[in-house]
Amino acid sequence: MSPTTLDASRFIDGSVADRIDFARDLVSCLDKDGFVKLRNHGIPRQVIKEMFSWAKRFFDLSMEAKMSCANAGGPRPARGFSSHEKSAKLEPGNEGLLDAVDELESLNIGPIHDTKYPNQWIAEEVLPSFRHHVENYYTALQKTANIVIEAIELGLDLPAGSMLSRAFPDRSEVRLNHYPSISKRQLCNKNIRRIWPHTDFGILSLLIQDSEGGLEFEDRRSPGTFIPVTSKDSSDLIVNAADILQRWTNGVLKAGLHQVTVPRQVQIDGTDSMLPPRYSLAFFLRPGDENSAGPIRDFVTEERPACYDEISALEHLRRRNGLVY
Ligand SMILES: O=C(O)CCC(=O)C(=O)O
Numbered sequence: 322m323s324p325t326t327l328d329a330s331r332f333i334d335g336s337v338a339d340r341i342d343f344a345r346d347l348v349s350c351l352d353k354d355g356f357v358k359l360r361n362h363g364i365p366r367q368v369i370k371e372m373f374s375w376a377k378r379f380f381d382l383s384m385e386a387k388m389s390c391a392n393a394g395g396p397r398p399a400r401g402f403s404s405h406e407k408s409a410k411l412e413p414g415n416e417g418l419l420d421a422v423d424e425l426e427s428l429n430i431g432p433i434h435d436t437k438y439p440n441q442w443i444a445e446e447v448l449p450s451f452r453h454h455v456e457n458y459y460t461a462l463q464k465t466a467n468i469v470i471e472a473i474e475l476g477l478d479l480p481a482g483s484m485l486s487r488a489f490p491d492r493s494e495v496r497l498n499h500y501p502s503i504s505k506r507q508l509c510n511k512n513i514r515r516i517w518p519h520t521d522f523g524i525l526s527l528l529i530q531d532s533e534g535g536l537e538f539e540d541r542r543s544p545g546t547f548i549p550v551t552s553k554d555s556s557d558l559i560v561n562a563a564d565i566l567q568r569w570t571n572g573v574l575k576a577g578l579h580q581v582t583v584p585r586q587v588q589i590d591g592t593d594s595m596l597p598p599r600y601s602l603a604f605f606l607r608p609g610d611e612n613s614a615g616p617i618r619d620f621v622t623e624e625r626p627a628c629y630d631e632i633s634a635l636e637h638l639r640r641r642n643g644l645v646y
């Protein structure tokens with residue numbers, strides 16, 4: 322069963338009672354699955370449609386053009402274009418898969434005014450208005466993430482601001498993903514996935530996938546097995562709990578493990594067709610470097626001592642990347 326869909330207008334426009342009900346539902350879904358889908362989340366359908374179309378236009382550029390804004394790589398947050406990420410190798414459980422390659426290319430965009438890790442943009446004349454649209458998308462998703470955090474605080478009975486003050490100022494990321502067309506047989510091959518199982522590094526992720534599908538989340542009642550995230554409406558916002566939310570809540574809300582693979586309906590049709598290309602729009606809510614990634618005091622009790630140490634978000638990222646910078 323796909324994750325539950327909740328109507329976010331109950332929180333955004335609702336009465337005090339509606340807001341509390343929504344907040345409780347949200348937390349209970351995250352607790353159950355690590356994943357939930359939101360409808361009426363305030364990001365206009367048109368904006369989503371346009372963002373998919375910008376992503377397509379960007380990835381359709383020549384490799385040479387895309388490489389003009391290449392991610393420098395190395396021990397720093399990703400900024401710019403990367404192809405065939407190999408991050409999955411670092412995931413616990415994937416260590417044996419030395420040839421594991423994620424079949425995708427992506428563009429990572431950090432905060433608009435980030436001077437420490439500045440964005441890498443394609444020249445304006447190559448793709449006029451692209452930057453403007455992506456920056457607007459970043460700002461819109463950042464606002465939505467703020468609302469989701471506010472609802473999680475309420476649903477967990479935390480004093481208002483306990484999480485928001487740890488999330489902001491943030492160093493979030495928009496990531497546009499493109500999974501090229503690939504033969505089904507190739508993708509079913511043991512060492513290829515569109516994305517290997519992983520949890521996201523930040524606080525939470527807000528994802529929109531196109532109608533091709535293929536995103537799957539772990540069934541917590543049967544670890545190691547995955548359930549497709551399906552949507553009738555491709556403007557649904559898929560929310561998943563990420564590592565820092567797990568740390569803040571001292572393990573109460575666990576990060577949702579997920580992967581992208583051959584959609585189930587395509588797996589069973591038996592032919593070796595080509596899978597169409599797939600696009601997704603991710604927003605990773607990430608705290609600023611100095612913000613805490615340790616457990617919030619409300620979650621640490623005598624019966625439940627701290628499972629995580631008190632470190633900064635930057636230190637968490639260093640550990641997660643397995644890199645020192
Ligand atoms: O493309 C998707 O559906 C998932 C992307 C993802 O998991 C990621 O970028 O971390």
Ligand SMILES: [Fe+2]
Nearest residue numbers: 519520521579
């Ligand atoms: Fe992810």
